[in-house]
Amino acid sequence: MEKPKIHPYIPILIGVISISLSAIIVKLTEAHSSVIAFYRMLFSILIMSPLFFSKYVNEIKILSKKDWLFSSVAGIFLAFHFILWFESLNYTSVASSTVLVTLQPLFAFIGTYLFFKEKITIKTIASGAIAVLGSFLISWGDFRVSGSALYGDILALIACALITGYLLFGQDVRKRISLITYTMVVYSISTVCLFFYVLITGESFGPYPTMDWVWFLLLAIIPNLLGHTIFNWAVKWVSTNVISVAVLFEPIGASILAYFIFSEKLMTTQIIGGVTVIIGIMLFIIDLKILKGFLKKVLD
Structure with missing residues (x-):
C-alpha cells in the first residue's frame, strides 16, 4: 500500500478538533434544536450534491426495498439523535453531554449482541461496568446541581442509543454502495424527517440572525463533512481502533473550548466520571494484549 503524503495522525487530530466544535457551535445558535439539525443536514446534502450527481447517482438503482427500508430507519434515527443531543445542550454542560455520547461503543455492543448474537467476554463486561459507573458519576453530580441537568444527561444518553441504531441499520447497506451514495441517501431521508418534524412542532424555519446561518453552514462543513470525512480517509491507513480511541478525545476538546467560550467550569464528579x-470505553475498544505491549514499551 502506498504511503500517505502526510502522517495520518495529523488529519485525525484535525478531525477530532472538528467534531469537538459541534457542541460549541450548537450552543452559539439561537434556533430550536430541531431547526439547527434540519439546516445542518440540508446544507450537508447541498454541498455534497454536485459530487453525488456527477459521479455516484447511478448507484441508487442497485438499492433494494430492504436497503431503502434500512436507510430510512437509519435516517430517522440520525434525525432524532441530533434533535435530542442538541436539546441536551440546553440543559446540561458540554462536558457531560459529549462524554455521555461517547458511550456509543457500549450501545453498539448491546445491539450486536441482541441482533447478531455476538459473544460476551469478561473484558466487555468489565469495561462496560467501568463506563456505566462513569456515566452514573456524571449524572449523580449533575442531579446534585439541578434536575434539569440530569434531564439533559438522559437526553444525551438516548441520543447516543439512536446514533448506534443509525450505524447498525446502515452497516448492511453500506457494504453494497459507496460512502458518498450512502451518506447522500441517509442524509436526505434525515433532512426530510427533520423538515416534517419542524413543520409539525410549529418551529420557525426563519428568519434568523445572520450569524445563525453562518453557524448552520459551519455545522455542515466542519463536524459533518470535514470531521467524519477525515476519519473515513484515515481508516485506510490506520486501524479502526485508532479512530475509535481518537473520537474519545472529543469531550476533552469540547470541554476545553466550552471553558474558554462559555466559562463552563468542570465539577469534580464530571472530571472523575468523564475520565472513568x-x-x-478505551478498554472496550483496545485489545488488551496490544495495550499491555504498549504499556510495557512505555515503562521500559
Missing part, C-alpha cells in the same frame, strides 16, 4: 467513561 473514557477509560472504560
Whole structure:
C-alpha cells in the first residue's frame, strides 16, 4: 500500500478538533434544536450534491426495498439523535453531554449482541461496568446541581442509543454502495424527517440572525463533512481502533473550548466520571494484549 503524503495522525487530530466544535457551535445558535439539525443536514446534502450527481447517482438503482427500508430507519434515527443531543445542550454542560455520547461503543455492543448474537467476554463486561459507573458519576453530580441537568444527561444518553441504531441499520447497506451514495441517501431521508418534524412542532424555519446561518453552514462543513470525512480517509491507513480511541478525545476538546467560550467550569464528579467513561470505553475498544505491549514499551 502506498504511503500517505502526510502522517495520518495529523488529519485525525484535525478531525477530532472538528467534531469537538459541534457542541460549541450548537450552543452559539439561537434556533430550536430541531431547526439547527434540519439546516445542518440540508446544507450537508447541498454541498455534497454536485459530487453525488456527477459521479455516484447511478448507484441508487442497485438499492433494494430492504436497503431503502434500512436507510430510512437509519435516517430517522440520525434525525432524532441530533434533535435530542442538541436539546441536551440546553440543559446540561458540554462536558457531560459529549462524554455521555461517547458511550456509543457500549450501545453498539448491546445491539450486536441482541441482533447478531455476538459473544460476551469478561473484558466487555468489565469495561462496560467501568463506563456505566462513569456515566452514573456524571449524572449523580449533575442531579446534585439541578434536575434539569440530569434531564439533559438522559437526553444525551438516548441520543447516543439512536446514533448506534443509525450505524447498525446502515452497516448492511453500506457494504453494497459507496460512502458518498450512502451518506447522500441517509442524509436526505434525515433532512426530510427533520423538515416534517419542524413543520409539525410549529418551529420557525426563519428568519434568523445572520450569524445563525453562518453557524448552520459551519455545522455542515466542519463536524459533518470535514470531521467524519477525515476519519473515513484515515481508516485506510490506520486501524479502526485508532479512530475509535481518537473520537474519545472529543469531550476533552469540547470541554476545553466550552471553558474558554462559555466559562463552563468542570465539577469534580464530571472530571472523575468523564475520565472513568473514557477509560472504560478505551478498554472496550483496545485489545488488551496490544495495550499491555504498549504499556510495557512505555515503562521500559
